[in-house]
Amino acid sequence: MKLIIANKSHVKYAQIISDTITESAKVRGTGIAKRTPEYIQKRLENGNAVIALDGDKFAGFCYIEVWGHEKFVANSGLIVHPDYRNQGLAKKIKKRIFELSREKFPDAKIFGITTGLAVMKMNYELGYKPVTFSELTDDPEFWKGCQTCKNFDILTRTERKMCLCTGMLYDGDKEKKVIKKEVNSKAFKRLKSIKESLFLKKKTNQ
Ligand SMILES: CC(C)(COP(=O)(O)OP(=O)(O)OC[C@H]1O[C@@H](n2cnc3c(N)ncnc32)[C@H](O)[C@@H]1OP(=O)(O)O)[C@@H](O)C(=O)NCCC(=O)NCCS
Numbered sequence: 001m002k003l004i005i006a007n008k009s010h011v012k013y014a015q016i017i018s019d020t021i022t023e024s025a026k027v028r029g030t031g032i033a034k035r036t037p038e039y040i041q042k043r044l045e046n047g048n049a050v051i052a053l054d055g056d057k058f059a060g061f062c063y064i065e066v067w068g069h070e071k072f073v074a075n076s077g078l079i080v081h082p083d084y085r086n087q088g089l090a091k092k093i094k095k096r097i098f099e100l101s102r103e104k105f106p107d108a109k110i111f112g113i114t115t116g117l118a119v120m121k122m123n124y125e126l127g128y129k130p131v132t133f134s135e136l137t138d139d140p141e142f143w144k145g146c147q148t149c150k151n152f153d154i155l156t157r158t159e160r161k162m163c164l165c166t167g168m169l170y171d172g173d174k175e176k177k178v179i180k181k182e183v184n185s186k187a188f189k190r191l192k193s194i195k196e197s198l199f200l201k202k203k204t205n206q
Contacts, residue, residue, distance in 0.1 A: 001059060001089070003096050006049040013051060014041040016058045021079050028116075034148040035077055043077070048104070050097045052080075052089055059084040062097045066105065067137040073101050073108045074142065078119060094122045098170075109172055111136050113165035117188055120166060124183035128168040130191075133160060136167050154199045164195050 004010075014037040025032035043049045043063040052060035060080040066073050075097045080090045101110050112123060113136070120130075136142075143160055146152050155163040166188070 001084075002053050003092060004051055004053065005047060005100065006044040006051040006061075006063075007047065008045050010044045010051050011041050013058045013061075014038075014044060016081075017061050017077075017079060020058075020081055021077065024079065024082075032149065033145050040077075048100070050093055050100065052084075052093055054084065057081075060089050060093045062093045064097060064101050064104070065142070066108070067139040067142045070105055070108055072137040072139070072142075073105045073110055074137075075101060075110060075112055076145075090118060091122055094119075094126065098126050107172065110170040111168060113163075113167050115164050115166070115192065117185060117192075120168065120188050121183045121185065123168045123170075126170065128170045131167050131169045133162060133167050135169055151199075158199075162195070164192070164199060166191065 017040045018035055018037040021032060021035050025034070040061075043065075044051070048065075049061065049063035051058070058081055060078075062075055062078040064073050065076050075094070078090060078094065078097075080093070098110065101108070110128070111131075112119065112128070113133075114120060114123075143155070146155055146163070149155075151164050
């Protein structure tokens with residue numbers, strides 16, 4: 001398995017990456033923003049993405065997105081092909097994209113939003129902390145990316161204050177002294193189920 005910083009030669013993988021994200025969103029049912037092949041193609045070309053290849057077979061992907069004039073960067077679109085899951089690949093990709101973010105944007109805060117426990121665990125181990133959305137970028141372009149998520153109405157209803165996703169932030173210098181920690185999975189599961197009962201119940205009652 002090779003983990004590579006993507007370049008133009010990887011544009012041919014844009015379609016399978018987009019399809020794998022769409023399929024996974026359907027299976028998971030919790031809402032993942034859609035990413036078109038054209039959107040993925042741009043991320044493959046600009047030197048801000050990591051692709052994992054098994055020979056020439058697509059195995060995994062993640063990209064860096066810059067927001068608020070480089071004040072923030074997000075590590076987004078993490079996807080591992082179903083054939084390569086549960087072997088620690090996402091963890092390796094996350095670590096590599098995190099290192100790349102630190103190298104290329106040393107002054108930026110790194111953040112992500114997710115409903116996935118796996119991603120929360122990995123972020124937490126890298127030193128991210130759960131935060132309210134008010135701590136994240138207010139760049140409207142970032143939040144526009146949520147429009148294709150099936151929970152977008154919740155984000156709109158709460159005036160972008162909260163949604164089913166949890167915001168997680170790595171605040172550069174503040175986190176330097178963080179020693180590897182284990183995530184409290186129970187707390188995250190509980191938070192997710194509280195949000196689901198709160199928001200999804202309201203929705204059906206309307
Ligand atoms: C989420 C995903 C990227 C994980 O990829 P993976 O290569 O199987 O993950 P890893 O094997 O590296 O596991 C990393 C950690 O997450 C945990 N994990 C993996 N899948 C999990 C799941 N479905 N639920 C809870 N924890 C999970 C692993 O146990 C591991 O934790 P540990 O170090 O404490 O053992 C992959 O399942 C995927 O692509 N899913 C669909 C897309 C998605 O949900 N992307 C995130 C959008 S926010």
